Amino acid sequence: MRLHWLPLGLAAVVAADDAARPQGPVVADPASVAAASSYWAKQVQEVAPACFVVPASAADVATAVRILTGGGERDDADGVPFAVRSGGHTPIPGWASLQGGVTIDLSDLKQVDPSPDRKTVAVGPGNRWADVYSKLDAVGLGVSGGRVATVGVGGLVTGGGISFFSRERGFVADAVVNFQVVLASGAVVNANANTNRNLFRALKGGSSNFGIVTRFDLAAFPLGMMWGGMAFHDISQRPALFAYFANYTANTADPASAWIHSYTYLQQLGSWFVTSNVHYTRPVNSTPAILAPALNMPGTTLDVKPASLTALTLQMAETNPAGDRQLFVTLTHVNSAEYMEAFFQIGNATATGLAAVQGLRFSMSYQALSRAVTGFAKRSGGNALGLEEEEEDLILVLLTATWESAADDATVEAAAEAMFADARKKAEEMEVDSPYLYLNYAARFQDPVRGYGEESAEFLGRVARKYDPRRVFQRQVPGGFKLVREW
Numbered sequence: 001m002r003l004h005w006l007p008l009g010l011a012a013v014v015a016a017d018d019a020a021r022p023q024g025p026v027v028a029d030p031a032s033v034a035a036a037s038s039y040w041a042k043q044v045q046e047v048a049p050a051c052f053v054v055p056a057s058a059a060d061v062a063t064a065v066r067i068l069t070g071g072g073e074r075d076d077a078d079g080v081p082f083a084v085r086s087g088g089h090t091p092i093p094g095w096a097s098l099q100g101g102v103t104i105d106l107s108d109l110k111q112v113d114p115s116p117d118r119k120t121v122a123v124g125p126g127n128r129w130a131d132v133y134s135k136l137d138a139v140g141l142g143v144s145g146g147r148v149a150t151v152g153v154g155g156l157v158t159g160g161g162i163s164f165f166s167r168e169r170g171f172v173a174d175a176v177v178n179f180q181v182v183l184a185s186g187a188v189v190n191a192n193a194n195t196n197r198n199l200f201r202a203l204k205g206g207s208s209n210f211g212i213v214t215r216f217d218l219a220a221f222p223l224g225m226m227w228g229g230m231a232f233h234d235i236s237q238r239p240a241l242f243a244y245f246a247n248y249t250a251n252t253a254d255p256a257s258a259w260i261h262s263y264t265y266l267q268q269l270g271s272w273f274v275t276s277n278v279h280y281t282r283p284v285n286s287t288p289a290i291l292a293p294a295l296n297m298p299g300t301t302l303d304v305k306p307a308s309l310t311a312l313t314l315q316m317a318e319t320n321p322a323g324d325r326q327l328f329v330t331l332t333h334v335n336s337a338e339y340m341e342a343f344f345q346i347g348n349a350t351a352t353g354l355a356a357v358q359g360l361r362f363s364m365s366y367q368a369l370s371r372a373v374t375g376f377a378k379r380s381g382g383n384a385l386g387l388e389e390e391e392e393d394l395i396l397v398l399l400t401a402t403w404e405s406a407a408d409d410a411t412v413e414a415a416a417e418a419m420f421a422d423a424r425k426k427a428e429e430m431e432v433d434s435p436y437l438y439l440n441y442a443a444r445f446q447d448p449v450r451g452y453g454e455e456s457a458e459f460l461g462r463v464a465r466k467y468d469p470r471r472v473f474q475r476q477v478p479g480g481f482k483l484v485r486e487w
Helices: 015-020 030-037 058-072 129-137 153-158 197-203 235-250 309-318 337-352 371-380 406-429 454-467 472-476
Strands: 002-005 051-054 082-085 102-105 112-114 120-123 141-143 176-182 188-192 212-222 226-233 257-266 271-280 301-307 325-334 361-369 394-403
Touching: 030 051, 058 102, 058 176, 058 188, 058 212, 058 472, 112 129, 120 129, 120 141, 129 141, 129 153, 129 309, 153 212, 176 197, 188 197, 197 454, 226 235, 226 309, 235 257, 235 271, 235 337, 235 361, 235 394, 257 337, 301 309, 325 337, 325 406, 337 361, 337 394, 337 406, 361 371, 394 406
Parallel strands: 051 102, 082 102
Antiparallel strands: 002 051, 112 120, 120 212, 141 212, 176 188, 176 212, 226 271, 226 301, 257 271, 257 361, 325 394, 361 394
């Protein structure tokens, strides 16, 4: 285990248990600065923890947790606050890194090991998805995982996860065969369909409320070349594009396709740009029929080709690189082209009202969340998302806002919060509202756990009471969407 200290004077972090103190080097060195600057969002890069703990194994994670929590002998109020980092792709400061506290950085847990029968792959939470895919591409295997190369494994999976394969394989969490988890007590356990079954289900969407996942065993499948890239549309085609997207959401006859449809306002140019990220999980050389209505429209330019899964996720990462100030906000609505237009109009008013925000990039993306996706949970031991009985095809909306100056943080966040309040009200008026919020896209002012529904939220509370009775991951770990209302 490695420790990297920042010069903030928290020298007593591990002094509570000298016998359990790791024997690795303890240094105030450039590695601590490098770790802080490797986060995706600028606001998170600015957070300065006192110490980065970099475990090399599940046993190391267990040791760190026992030190920080007193091994079950100390009340959580006396414990040292800590955060847990997988890939560091959250835009919310204090969640994957904690000012003045300890950050358990899982970056060294980077195994990618296919099983001998090639049916599963053991994946460490320290991987970014490009790390996983590049190793699996070489052996002709695939797993359901993130669509952006630089996103980390841990947060995406425990938040539910959407992949290029979701229309044929469900949420990424539905592909987990087994979780290896370090609990608040320091115990290392497995959770799967036969052992710790409720914990298994809770970790599939319940995020960081139960422990620290140190290994994900994911279902694997044969995979060769795919097809995909970007399409650039004329904004005058917006009504037809929304109609096509609504039809696509309802049409799951060909589940090998994936489509993210986006509208991006650039403050420097004062105009909107319309794009589609389109992918197909089979090796084709021309536009698949299910995507043809949108991609063959007048005024559309294509940059698509056969490519590996790794290459396609790297292309996705290029459209939103690290180092900017970032904000995610999300909403889900029942499939409706009319509401897609209504949401665009609300977003247009918000974006143009932020014209003074330097470097603003205001991107609204629509993603299909069909019943074909939500129904997979029943086949894999269930999940925590509360969508197993969903009777409607849904559309997931994501706002990604980026800008330059910290002076504009409050302005952008307030405008986005007001925008989504208006959008929710409009969805209710049009009778297309859905309570579900995709946790990995939610803003700090949103409450995705309650969006799972009362039954799921109560279930998650029961599981947390069993596996974390001292509420370490509710109180001592400030980051993440908590279950405290369910205790």
